[in-house]
Amino acid sequence: HNPKVLVVSVLGVQSTGKSTLLNTVFGLQFSVSAGRCTRGVFMQLVSLDEKLSKKMKYSHILVIDTEGLRAPELSSEMSNVHDNEIATFVIGIANVTIINMFGEIFSEMQDILQTVVHALLRMEEVKKKSRVIFVHQNVAALSAREKGDQGR
Numbered sequence: 102h103n104p105k106v107l108v109v110s111v112l113g114v115q116s117t118g119k120s121t122l123l124n125t126v127f128g129l130q131f132s133v134s135a136g137r138c139t140r141g142v143f144m145q146l147v148s149l150d151e152k153l154s155k156k157m158k159y160s161h162i163l164v165i166d167t168e169g170l171r172a173p174e175l176s177s178e179m180s181n182v183h184d185n186e187i188a189t190f191v192i193g194i195a196n197v198t199i200i201n202m203f204g205e206i207f208s209e210m211q212d213i214l215q216t217v218v219h220a221l222l223r224m225e226e227v228k229k230k231s232r233v234i235f236v237h238q239n240v241a242a243l244s245a246r247e248k249g250d251q252g253r
Contacts, residue, residue: 104160110191113201114209115169122201123166131166140168167191186221197232
């Protein structure tokens, strides 16, 4: 038996619910709180049961949580360098990277997309194929709950 690991990472602006998203999707317990919570990169290994493992052709999923991009405590220039380094690292080691976007602030979305494209171009230079999935959350929790209640 040769174990295979699917690596899933997440990127997004600070305080947009990246850790919460991973906790919800994968049943994990990454630390969450208001403001800047995650500093650096954290990983959790999820073992798949035999049935799911056969279906997915992976025995484990390595889930990677990252600190938020566009940290207000960093200068604009330092933030860009820092964001590019984090994005290149996690896109480089992951099979799939989730880009978590929150709200409707166009300038933030544009900056994140620019950072992601920059990292993907670096991957192309080294002949690494990376997949990116965009998750756009723009509905307030209360609003989403109300809409869910209306649909019942």
